[in-house]
Amino acid sequence: MKLYNYFRSSASFRVRIALELKGMAYDYVPVHIARGDHKLPAFADKAVEGLVPLLELDDGTHLTQSMAIIEYLDEVQPAPALLPADALGRARVRALSQIVACEIHPLNNLRVLKYLVKELKVEDEPKNVWYRHWVRTGLAAFERQLALQPQSAYCFGDTPTLADCCLVPQIFNAQRFNTDLSGLPRTMAAFDACMALSAFQKAQPSACPDAEA
Known part of the structure; x- marks a missing residue:
């Protein structure tokens, strides 16, 4: 997996925490949004919303929105769970x-x-x-x-x-x-x-x- 993110983005930070808690390996791809890198074709062509984070799965599928990404990770790798069982x-x-x-x-x-x-x-x-x-x-x-x-x-x-x-x-x-x-x-x-x-x-x-x- 590749995580397109900005080090200071709190939404990106959320996803990094989830990945670390679950011990899931990923490639870190920086997108410096303060400089406007998110508007460049290299990223904008992948992210229709133009926002970080963006998680690229091994098959090339792109996932956006930190909350949706974290819940996806929790479903594909349930342990340790980030949502209660009830x-x-x-x-x-x-x-x-x-x-x-x-x-x-x-x-x-x-x-x-x-x-x-x-x-x-x-x-x-x-x-x-x-x-x-x-x-x-x-x-x-x-x-x-x-x-x-x-x-x-x-x-x-x-x-x-x-x-x-x-x-x-x-x-x-x-x-x-x-x-x-x-x-x-x-x-x-x-x-x-x-x-x-x-x-x-x-x-x-x-x-x-x-x-x-």
Whole structure:
């Protein structure tokens, strides 16, 4: 398999975590979206959405959208499972995952931030205030959901799930933008538990071959 991704893309980071957790080998193909490499024919001809990540299977099939890719990986290699065995558990994990993937990330991804600056002429600091506001709002909701669940090492249960694959990259990006992460004890405990695992360490941006100093 080949994973077309950008080291700083949180959606790409999610998929790298899933691949590392499952021990699935893949070729890392960098696409520097900050420079616009995703618009070049070498990638754009493969990715009709023009977005990373894109997973190319051994037979040449292309899969897009991080959540769909991770669920595909979970189905073709069930162990270790990233979704619980029971329907209610799966719903809980998907809900946590979607707080990040559907409520936080779409408001703050790179193309949105670029649009704010280039098209709407928003200055850097108001742009960063925008970023921090929506991340903090989303993570506060994430924390409230965790508080409704029994205590656990990770976001749901005692092994990492899809929710952890989503949470960790979002915390990395929140830290880059100096977002206030205080008052989120369950959220940050899950993050710390994840970062103690080699799979999360190997998937982090600084470990990527295209990481910038």
